[in-house]
Amino acid sequence: MQYPLYDYYYASDMTLEQILKHYIKFFYLRKHGSDKAEKVLYKVSESSKMQKLFDRSASQSIAPNYIDFGSVISEIMYFMFQSNETQALAVLAAAIAWDKKVNYLGILKNEYDLRNDTIKIFKNFSIYGDMTQQEFEEMTRSSL
Helix, strand or coil: CEEEHHHHHHCCCCCHHHHHHHHHHHHHHHHHCHHHHHHHHHHHHCCHHHHHHHHHHHHHCCCCCHHHHHHHHHHCHHHCCCCHHHHHHHHHHHHHHHHHHCCCCCCCCCHHHHHHHHCHHHHHCCCEEECCHHHHHHHHHHHC
């Protein structure tokens, strides 16, 4: 059955990096494969447009949100015609890269707020994951 990944991850105690790895392993690879996942991560890490967002964030002391990351992702030629799942993966990767390069001291946005804001991309794109009801309930039980 299909369940909303936003609800699934929001209720978890995973960090943003753990969510990225889990999303790739249990959802993304099923549809897109490991070569594509690696290419997405590479494209985000090497993007000059993403670096400009990071530089602007650092110089203005403003933390970007998932919409900001998504806007930059959508301007990168490679992502213009990619699926919502691929763009969501790119947003997760961009947020993690920003945290490591700009926000590594937690100055602009704490880890919890960054995580909860970034995973809104799953809700924004209405991304669902194929899992059993038991799997969904085990992850979300604590929030029910």
